Amino acid sequence: MSLPGHFIAELEACAPSRERQRFLALATSSERAHLKSSGPVHFTASGIVIDASGQFVALHHHRKVGAWLQFGGHIEAGEESFEEAARREVAEESGLAELAIVGAAPFTLHAHNLNKNFAVCSEHWDVQYLMRAAVTPASPTDALTLSEESHDVRWWRLEALPASVVPDLKPTLAKLRS
Incomplete structure (x- = not known):
């Protein structure tokens, strides 16, 4: 009993690592591990969005998290x-x-614990994609729209992230500057 093969193949495409092994173990433990209804620990998916120039990242200030993070x-x-x-x-x-x-x-x-604002979920095992938008922003909110899940959404220079960005995203974004 495991996730459908196409989900497993995506995880296997990641570079070998301890994290990859953990994710594959969860994927093979249940055919529903990708659904919220499977329980408090499950997969999620997100996109780290950079602009066409590679100088900006789009983030949203998530209502439940209370910090800036990628979309997902x-x-x-x-x-x-x-x-x-x-x-x-x-x-x-x-x-x-x-x-x-x-x-x-x-x-x-990236697997992470969640705060008390997430009633059903306790951990998200996030499969993250790096995505490039076809826009170079002329302003912090250029080409972006605000959703119900967010207090704010905007473009940030990779070298000038907001103070309240989730700490675990900083090392990932630092890789983009090098």
């Missing part, structure tokens, strides 16, 4: 891949739909 969330029934879910989440939360995957996909894997 739960996989919906009927979605065929983590990438499909990540693209949908980015479009819903930012308005950006014309996105190209950058580099190896997925970009990184």
Whole structure:
């Protein structure tokens, strides 16, 4: 009993690592580990969106998290891949739909605990994609739309991130500056 093969293949495409092994173990433990209804620990998918120039990252200030982070969330029934879910989440939360995957996909894997504002979920095992938007912003909110899940959404220079960005995103974004 495991996730459908296309989800497993996406995880296997990641560089070998301890994190990849943990994610594959969860993927093979349940055929529903990609759905929120599977329990408090499950997969999510997200997109780290950079602009066309590679100088800016689009982030949203998430209402439940209370910090700036990438766009993402739960996989919906009927979605065929983590990438499909990540693209949908980015479009819903930012308005950006014309996105190209950058580099190896997925970009990184990240498991994290959640705060008390998440009633059903205690851990998200996030499959993250690096995506390039077809826009170079002229203003902090250029080409972005605000969703119900966010207090704010805007472009940030990679070297000038907001103070309240989630700490675990900083090392990932630092890789983009090097």
